Amino acid sequence: MTSPHRLSTVILPVRRWHEGGRDQWLRAEELGFHTAYTYDHLSWRSFRDGPWFGAVPTLTAAAAATSRMRLGTLVTSPNFRHPVTLAKDLISLDDVSGGRVTLGIGAGGSGFDATALGQEAWSPRERADRFAEFVPLLDRLLTEDAVTHRGTFYSADEARNIPGCVQRPRLPFAVAATGPRGLRLAARHGQAWVTTGDPKIFETGTPEQSRAALRAQLGKLAAACDEAGRDVAELDKILLTGFTPDRSRPLESLEAFVDFAGEHFALGFTEIAVHWPIPDSDFAADQAVFERIATEALDKLGR
Numbered sequence: 001m002t003s004p005h006r007l008s009t010v011i012l013p014v015r016r017w018h019e020g021g022r023d024q025w026l027r028a029e030e031l032g033f034h035t036a037y038t039y040d041h042l043s044w045r046s047f048r049d050g051p052w053f054g055a056v057p058t059l060t061a062a063a064a065a066t067s068r069m070r071l072g073t074l075v076t077s078p079n080f081r082h083p084v085t086l087a088k089d090l091i092s093l094d095d096v097s098g099g100r101v102t103l104g105i106g107a108g109g110s111g112f113d114a115t116a117l118g119q120e121a122w123s124p125r126e127r128a129d130r131f132a133e134f135v136p137l138l139d140r141l142l143t144e145d146a147v148t149h150r151g152t153f154y155s156a157d158e159a160r161n162i163p164g165c166v167q168r169p170r171l172p173f174a175v176a177a178t179g180p181r182g183l184r185l186a187a188r189h190g191q192a193w194v195t196t197g198d199p200k201i202f203e204t205g206t207p208e209q210s211r212a213a214l215r216a217q218l219g220k221l222a223a224a225c226d227e228a229g230r231d232v233a234e235l236d237k238i239l240l241t242g243f244t245p246d247r248s249r250p251l252e253s254l255e256a257f258v259d260f261a262g263e264h265f266a267l268g269f270t271e272i273a274v275h276w277p278i279p280d281s282d283f284a285a286d287q288a289v290f291e292r293i294a295t296e297a298l299d300k301l302g303r
Contacts, residue, residue, distance in 0.1 A: 005303045006271040007261075007294065008035040010074055010240065012044075012278060013053040017061055021053075024276060025062040029069040031294035035102060036062065037074035037273060040081075043112045046281065056089045063097035070100045074240060074273065075176045075194060077108030078127070078134045080117055084159045087141035091165055099166035104194055104238075105138075106176035107131035128181050129153070135175070135185050142170035174238055178217055180224070187224040192236035192271070196243035210244040211263060218268050238271040239264055242283065250274075251285040257293045258300045265301065 009028050015021040028036040040055035059071050071093075076086070094101045107127045108114065114121040122130065133151045140147050141161055149156045165171045172191035177183050178198075186193045198205070198213035205213075218237065225232040241250060241260075250260035251274060261272055274293070277285040 004270055005265055005298055005301060006034040006236075007298055008037060008070075008238075008271055008273040009033045009276050009294070010037045010039070010273050011276045012047065012283070013038050013055065013058045014047055014051050014278065016051065017053075017058075021058070022061070022065055025065055028276070029066045031291055033069060033294060034271065035070040035072055035273070036066075037072045037102075037104060040073040040076035040104075041111070041113050042080060042116045045111065048112055056093060059101070060093055060096055063093060063100065067098075070102055071097055072102035072174065073104045074238075075104035075106040075174070077106050077113070078130045078153075079108035079113040081134075083134055083138040083141055083154055084156050087138055087159070087161055090142065090171060091161055091163075094165045094167060094171045097166075099171075101167070101171045102174055102192070103171055104174040104176060105135065106194070107182060128179065132181055132185065135173070135189050139170070139173070139189050174236070178220075180220070183221055183224040184228065186221065186235065187228040187230055187232075190235055192238055193221055194238045194240060196240045199243070201245060202243060205245045207244070207246050210246065211267060214239070214244075214264070214269075215267055236271055237269045238273060239269045240273045242275050248283070248285060251277075251290060251293065253289060254292045254296055254300075257297050261297060262301055 011024050011028065025036060038055050038058055043052050055073050062071055090103060110121050130153045133153050137149055137151065137154055141159060142165055145160065145162050147156045147159045173189055174192035174194050175186035175190035176194040177186050178195060195217055197210050201209050201213060222232040242248065246260060250257045264272060275283040277283060277287050277290050
């Protein structure tokens with residue numbers, strides 16, 4: 001997967017497929033985005049009381065409508081997923097797409113997904129414990145024809161996954177993590193690593209403080225890779241924008257984005273993901289400026 005300077009987008013699943021949803025994915029491919037991701041939630045933040053569609057069906061439809069662009073989740077989590085059923089969905093999605101799927105995966109949070117199935121929200125430690133079991137089991141399910149596993153949280157009894165992924169040995173994992181246990185999972189199982197920055201400085205921090213925090217995260221990822229006996233250069237490093245103190249400012253102009261992207265590529269990131277504009281939301285942006293960024297920014301950065 002590794003090559004420098006990629007630009008991707010995140011299309012939130014808030015539009016009916018035949019009322020503009022399909023057009024967004026087609027336009028993303030026309031604009032040349034490397035990957036178009038979507039969130040894998042049951043509902044999310046300010047969009048909770050409006051339309052919100054499922055990630056896997058949306059990506060399946062996008063796979064059938066597009067032909068070149070990669071597709072993925074950013075990210076799915078154990079909050080409402082089980083490795084056995086998720087593996088079956090992913091193998092099917094990878095087949096429909098012709099091998100264009102990346103699985104963004106994280107430990108989950110305390111939002112609406114955490115209690116939608118009627119359970120109590122898990123503590124941070126339980127989320128980390130579950131994630132540490134979820135990822136290796138999912139790895140096995142996507143690479144072995146039959147898997148039996150008895151775990152603390154997840155089990156599989158001769159779970160069959162024939163013929164496996166189109167991508168071999170399986171579709172790539174982009175592991176979202178900032179803590180030590182998650183970074184170890186990224187080092188051992190990931191083909192990419194994802195961060196949104198440091199949430200502790202989102203409200204009151206500065207862009208300079210954010211870059212320092214990201215530099216520190218990249219250093220911790222490198223240390224985790226060293227511990228795992230792996231070259232950190234093997235992993236793509238993905239920055240999901242919109243959650244650093246810069247907020248939406250990088251999308252205000254082509255020049256602002258080129259400055260922002262150049263600073264973060266220089267830190268060591270290989271891919272930057274920007275949200276497709278949604279009017280009257282935290283992701284509002286001028287569509288024409290957004291499309292200029294998509295088509296011109298990488299050339300100005302020298303790719």
